[in-house]
Amino acid sequence: KAGVTQTPRYLIKTRGQQVTLSCSPISGHRSVSWYQQTPGQGLQFLFEYFSETQRNKGNFPGRFSGRQFSNSRSEMNVSTLELGDSALYLCASSLAGAGDTYEQYFGPGTRLTVT
Amino acid sequence: SQQGEEDPQALSIQEGENATMNCSYKTSINNLQWYRQNSGRGLVHLILIRSNEREKHSGRLRVTLDTSKKSSSLLITASRAADTASYFCATVLNSGYSTLTFGKGTMLLVSP
Numbered sequence: 001k002a003g004v005t006q007t008p009r010y011l012i013k014t015r016g017q018q019v020t021l022s023c024s025p026i027s028g029h030r031s032v033s034w035y036q037q038t039p040g041q042g043l044q045f046l047f048e049y050f051s052e053t054q055r056n057k058g059n060f061p062g063r064f065s066g067r068q069f070s071n072s073r074s075e076m077n078v079s080t081l082e083l084g085d086s087a088l089y090l091c092a093s094s095l096a097g098a099g100d101t102y103e104q105y106f107g108p109g110t111r112l113t114v115t
Numbered sequence: 116s117q118q119g120e121e122d123p124q125a126l127s128i129q130e131g132e133n134a135t136m137n138c139s140y141k142t143s144i145n146n147l148q149w150y151r152q153n154s155g156r157g158l159v160h161l162i163l164i165r166s167n168e169r170e171k172h173s174g175r176l177r178v179t180l181d182t183s184k185k186s187s188s189l190l191i192t193a194s195r196a197a198d199t200a201s202y203f204c205a206t207v208l209n210s211g212y213s214t215l216t217f218g219k220g221t222m223l224l225v226s227p
Contacts, residue, residue: 035215043220044217050213058214090158092158096212104158106150106157107157108156108157
């Protein structure tokens with residue numbers, strides 16, 4: 001089975017711009033989660049989607065949004081970029097449904113640099 | 116916010132030695148997971164231990180969980196240079212959800 005893929009792998013944007021990151025989960029996985037990793041704050045949960053519905057959301061401003069498509073692929077969007085948004089954005093997929101939790105499989109991440 | 120706190124922040128050992136990393140957390144959990152990350156890349160799942168389990172093994176890995184102390188430990192036996200990475204514990208609060216709350220991680224350096 002192919003692993004979780006994320007595109008693009010690297011991105012450089014300017015303050016005030018917006019960006020869209022894409023994630024394709026492992027085939028059969030319906031849960032997709034997004035995490036932000038920075039040296040200062042570590043790994044922080046952004047949101048989780050399950051069957052096209054946002055099931056959980058972390059403590060991030062409304063500039064961060066996401067969606068999931070019927071094929072479980074997910075995108076996250078950051079509008080009005082700030083310097084502090086520079087980070088490694090990680091996507092993870094899981095078999096998780098209702099009633100149990102499973103390990104998450106992470107993609108290689110998208111390294112976003114905001115200048 | 117960080118749920119788990121790993122200790123130590125960094126650990127340097129020789130090949131063949133054992134490495135022990137500890138994790139403490141603050142609230143009741145459904146399960147605790149350990150992940151490895153090589154140099155700013157994606158995370159790799161190592162092991163999952165549920166709140167009603169006390170110990171699990173996977174190859175050279177041994178994880179313990181003490182829910183009364185809200186702590187877990189990861190032991191890597193007979194370390195290899197390829198084990199050099201950052202190790203994170205992550206807690207899941209509610210069954211049926213995937214949300215991981217990570218600690219800040221332990222950087223492990225295994226020298227040949």
